[in-house]
Amino acid sequence: xxxxxSPLEDLKAQADNIATMLKNAEAGVFxxxxxxxxxxxxxxxxxxIKVGIVMDDKVLAPELEWATIRGMSHHELSRWIVRQMxxxxxxxx
Numbered sequence: 181x182x183x184x185x186s187p188l189e190d191l192k193a194q195a196d197n198i199a200t201m202l203k204n205a206e207a208g209v210f211x212x213x214x215x216x217x218x219x220x221x222x223x224x225x226x227x228x229i230k231v232g233i234v235m236d237d238k239v240l241a242p243e244l245e246w247a248t249i250r251g252m253s254h255h256e257l258s259r260w261i262v263r264q265m266x267x268x269x270x271x272x273x
Contacts, residue, residue: 181236195261206249
């Protein structure tokens with residue numbers, strides 16, 4: 181687990197995993213080991229998805245549009261997640 185003050189490489193690793201799951205879900209790729217896979221599959225029919233990011237000191241639940249996920253590279257999405265984790269929020273464009 182991590183906190184906003186965790187080493188950057190730890191936050192990046194966690195954010196990379198989350199970004200990979202989101203990019204895969206947006207593309208319709210659903211590995212069977214993902215918890216609540218049916219909910220993620222159903223969420224694709226909505227314009228947005230609420231993402232749960234669990235950390236030691238907080239739980240984040242940002243809501244993202246699928247179009248935003250589709251329009252961002254994996255690297256951009258991961259960087260955005262790290263900013264959320266570090267409470268350095270900015271608008272996503």
